[in-house]
Amino acid sequence: MLKLILVRIARMLATLLAVSAITFFMLKLLPGDPINQIVPLEEIDNLELVAAKEREYNLHGSSIEQYGRWLWGAVQGDLGKAITQPKRVSEIIDDRWTITAQLALVSVFFSVLIALPIGIFSAYRQGRAEDKALSAALQTGLSIPNFVIGVFLILIFAENLKWLPATGWTRLSDSVSGNLKGVLLPALALSLANMAVFARLIRADMISTLQENYILSAKAKGMSDRFILFRHALRPSSLSVVTVIALNLGALLGGTVVIEQLFAIGGLGRQLYDAILxxxxxxxxxxxxxxxxxxxxxxxxxxxxxxxxxxxxxxxRH
Structure with missing residues (x-):
């Protein structure tokens, strides 16, 4: 058991190293020299100033040397200095990550909250009218982009009903009620497509589990359907869902760019978009x-x- 855990941790560290290296060197392949953005055009011939700025922004030496210095700094929590802002990159991320993290967590919570009963009910009513109707609805949900859902939510709940704000974000530390109102619409926009994926996965796994011999034995013993579903079938049917939920949560951290732009939320996604521009x-x-x-x-x-x-x-054996 301990050996297995150590192997997984070693794989994780190797993957993180590979990701950092690929990201670093791919950005190096982009056209243009960052120093041209740092040093004013009229001072670009000032070699002393250019050399000083290269040292300040870790642009001196070979690409491998730059990566080595950057990696050493990253291990210590220093991701370098931003070009367009008078801040360290780690400070910018520290200021924004909680917004995106909360948005992703609330989105996944909504997805699971809605998907779990739908998936279980659909599996229980497999092949019947209710199952077919839910399957059609879930397929429709998968086909609609989240930003389209976001626009409709804004039109309904912000413009027409005036229940929730259309844009902006209030930090939880400033106002709990304001924060909850601000997170509802973008989180729902992100969650509906994921909810459809979760529900379909729960349904498929639950149908497979309900055909296992121990489930049939439980039915033969006269146990109620509800007891069998929630006591014997739900846990073994949750393995695939747990994987997808965790990976989906990680993907949402980078996939909130469009939603953060639509709802004018200053999280990591919007910061990434602005940094690219x-x-x-x-x-x-x-x-x-x-x-x-x-x-x-x-x-x-x-x-x-x-x-x-x-x-x-x-x-x-792994």
Whole structure:
């Protein structure tokens, strides 16, 4: 067991190293020199100033040397200095990540909250009219982009009913009620498509589980359908869902760009979008690496959850 955990952690660290290297060197391949954005055009011939700025922004030496220095700084929590803002990249991320994280968490919460009863009910009523109607509705939900859903939510709940704000974000520390009102619409816009995926997955796994011999034995013993569904079938049917939820949460951290733009939310997604437009390579690099790192860590965390949920996995050789 301990050996398996250590192997997973080693894989995670190797993946993080590969992600950071690929991101760093891919940005190096982009046209243009960052120093041209840092040094004013009229001072570009001032070699002393250029050399000083290159040292300040870790642009001196070979690309491998630059990556080595950047990696050493990243290990210590320093992701470099932003070009277009008088801040360190780590400060920018620290100021924005909680917004995107809350948006992603609330979105996943809504997805699971809606998908779980739909998936269980659809599996229980497999092949019947209710199941077919729900399957059609879920397929429709998968085909609608989240920004289209966001526009409709704004029109209905913000413009017509005036229940919730259309744009903006209030931090939880400033106002709990304001924060909850601000997070509802963007989180719902993000959650509906994911809800359809979760519900279909729960349905498929639940149908497979309900055909297992121990479920049939439980039915033969006269146990109620509700007891069988929630006591015997739900847990083994949750393995695939746990994986998708965790990976989806990691993907949402990088997939909120459009929704954050639509609802004017100043999270990591919007900051990444602005950094790309301004060609602030260091901010793009820092945010990309952080999002990828969260994704990889969550993937490893899912492996550990598997070990806890399904003891059979512990006996497998990896």
């Amino acid at each position: 301004r060609r602030d390579y260091f901010v793009v690099q820092g945010i990309t690496v952080v999002i990828a790192s969260v994704y990889v860590v969550l993937n490893t965390f899912v492996d550990f959850i598997y070990l806890a949920i399904d003891p059979r996995i512990r006996g497998r």
